[in-house]
């Protein structure tokens with residue numbers, strides 16, 4: 001019994017490296033290309049330093065890392081809401097100058113107009129994008145159906161649950177048809193069960209839409225459930241420590257033991273990455289027993305389920 005358990009654990013340890021492999025996307029093949037990106041806020045905080053990231057068209061890339069590692073800053077630079085202080089960000093080979101209709105940014109809050117119905121929120125967004133009035137209602141209803149909100153098209157946001165509001169927001173995002181979806185912890189405020197439903201729905205929609213998604217999370221399991229790739233980031237200064245492809249078929253299940261094995265591996269890599277280059281210099285020559293608590297890697301703040 002114990003021997004069988006040990007064999008199983010040994011087997012799982014081998015699974016993670018096989019399923020997580022370093023990504024290697026060349027800039028000339030990329031839909032999104034980030035090169036030597038740096039951002040320093042006016043308060044001198046270095047939110048990003050020398051970030052390089054190439055994303056292929058149709059990939060689902062999760063940015064994963066502890067609070068303050070620059071995930072949102074990187075996402076906002078892609079959205080064109082933050083003008084980085086160094087480096088370049090390009091989509092389809094063109095430098096990003098500001099927000100554009102090819103990209104759509106979604107947050108934790110559903111951000112619906114409270115005085116408009118679900119359908120009204122979507123048709124309003126379509127109108128703002130120049131879709132002719134005659135097409136708006138039909139298009140809105142297609143996406144209301146896709147997020148399974150039939151029967152709630154005429155409801156106001158305050159009549160919906162948190163998960164339903166997020167589905168309405170997702171329907172609006174998909175209806176305006178951006179090629180790139182940028183999502184900043186969109187399910188962070190939802191309860192665990194609703195969150196899993198939203199993840200399944202987003203994955204199903206992504207599989208059929210072929211959109212390029214950059215999804216910020218600090219939940220390891222969420223990244224492993226959704227991503228074709230996971231980009232691990234670390235703070236002080238905000239940087240990318242690893243960029244890994246996830247070779248596990250979709251749809252995935254939280255009960256899959258290889259997902260657990262990967263999660264352990266990722267947490268380990270994140271803890272290693274949390275030691276800043278400056279701290280690492282101090283760490284290496286110092287014998288283990290004389291290390292001060294402050295020079296040791298801090299405990300990870302990753303969410304674990």
Ligand SMILES: Nc1ncnc2c1ncn2[C@@H]1O[C@H](COP(=O)(O)OP(=O)(O)OP(=O)(O)O)[C@@H](O)[C@H]1O
Nearest residue numbers: 041043045047066067068069070071072073074218
């Ligand atoms: N507008 C701002 N002005 C000054 N500093 C900022 C600003 N926005 C973010 N920062 C700082 O930049 C760093 C990166 O912030 P960012 O919001 O990108 O992190 P994050 O990884 O998204 O964190 P979280 O998981 O908490 O959302 C942090 O140290 C933060 O305090």
Ligand SMILES: [Mg+2]
Nearest residue numbers: 071072073184
């Ligand atoms: Mg953030």
